[in-house]
Amino acid sequence: MNIVPIFPTPIAIKLDFITSKERLQLWDRIKKIDHISHKAIEGDGYSTHGKFPKFLDKNIKNRIQIALDEYNETSGNFPSKIGDQIWSNIQNAGSKLNQHSHPTSEVSGALYINVAEDDKLYFHNPNQLIYFTDKKKYTLYNYEYHSITVENCQLVLFPGWLRHGNDNVINKMDERIVISFNSSSRQGG
Helix, strand or coil: CCCCCCCCCCCEEECCCCCHHHHHHHHHHHHCCCCECCCCEECCEEECCCCCCCCCCHHHHHHHHHHHHHHHHHHCCCCEECCCCEEEEEECCCCEECCECCCCCCEEEEEEEECCCCCEEEEECCCHHHHHCCCCCCCCCCCCEEEEECCCCCEEEEECCCCEECCCCCCCCCCEEEEEEECEECCCC
């Protein structure tokens, strides 16, 4: 029997996207910015989402744009631009990142600045009917979520509509820092 894997969802992972020196510089810059509470973070965690301060230098922003261009070309998407919707999240021990999506974004991304060794990002199956299906075992065709281990200096790109978060896993470290961003279409018309 031939099995055809339809509707795959592209997730791009780029290890060592920034250098350790750039990571520490960003960490220092982010800690100096005022963060506020945000509904996606439960517990002791804060964000600059909605304020969008300019803390990302032009060089890193340009490299993210190059990665976005590559992701869009590989995925068959129209080009998108990183723009100014860039924010940072700081989570402390006991917090969690709730499942959410970025519905106004073509492609969203996360750049990991300070995470634990076993930290994960969970992506949830966009087929909501999968949750109503009985399963004898989990396979690529019936899983409810997929997780990837994240690490410092790593960039992850994914469709903005894809629900993601920490799947109710409680953060165990202080100063878990992630830079997130949205991209918008550069399609003419």
